[in-house]
Amino acid sequence: MTFSAGFRTGKRRHLVRVSCSVLLRLADDDRYVLFDSPKRPGAYGPPGGVIKIHPPAAGLLESWGFQPERTTVGAEKMRADLRGTLPAGALRPFQAWFATNSYRETAGECLLRELREELSEVGLGALEPLTRSLVFSPVRTVREGPAPVPGKPYLQVRNFEVYDLALLSPDALRLRRELVDAGHDESRPGAICANFGDIAHGRLRAALIAPHSAFLAGPERLAADLPPVR
DSSP states (O other), X not given: OOOOOOOOGGGTTSEEEEEEEEEXXXXXXXXXXXXXXXXXXXXXXXXXXXXXXXXXHHHHHHHTTOEEOOOSTTTTTXXXXXXXXXXXXXXXXXXXXXXXXXXXXXXXXXXXXXXXXXXHHTTOGGGGGGGTTOOEEEEEEEEEEEEEOTTOSSEEEEEEEEEEEOOOSHHHHHHHHHHXXXXXXXXXXXXXXXXXXXXXXXXXXXXXXXXXXXXXXXXXXXXXXXXXXX
16 A cells, blocks of 8 residues: 655645545446445445454554544444544555554455445345355555545545455355346345446446446546445
8 A cells, every 4th residue: 555645844734534445346247246335325336345453553543643534323333444534744654554464454354344244234144154265356456645625624545455256166156146146136226236337427227326336447436426424
């Protein structure tokens, strides 16, 4: 995780919002499986989410002035998320720590935890036993910022790691098949299958599509974020 932290000395006290996430790419020909999001009801995005820290990291982040992000809705689920604000001058030590993989989830650990939670949230909890032996393979990492955010008093730096499900076991093959089937089944509204044109348009029928879904197909964002429920 390497960010361009070219701040002038006079700007080192300015805030930077950081967010580090992992996304799962589940493809069916030219379509991708997307899940409904509790934080953005009616908007669909890739399975996955924000990396969580382990307890020893809390003191280190606090020493840099890290303030974790919380919302009224879902505050408990956000506990230990690697998402919050830092003084701009702390960005370099933060990125150096992140690159060591110390005291935080790996990409695979994050995906397994998020996938199990999200299967239940989208009404597909019966598939959770299929996640026990999953393996993931890296596709790309997309790094954004530091960049200004309209209407916000900070710059923003985000890291998205995209992984494929490695189809190495009967459970992985079945899980992919079941999720693709659910995405094509309008009677199961928790999942959809959208192609790149749908993602670029931002909608598939009544479903909004979260802009970070574009990272499943490439490194470019095509639209601004949808605001979360708070």
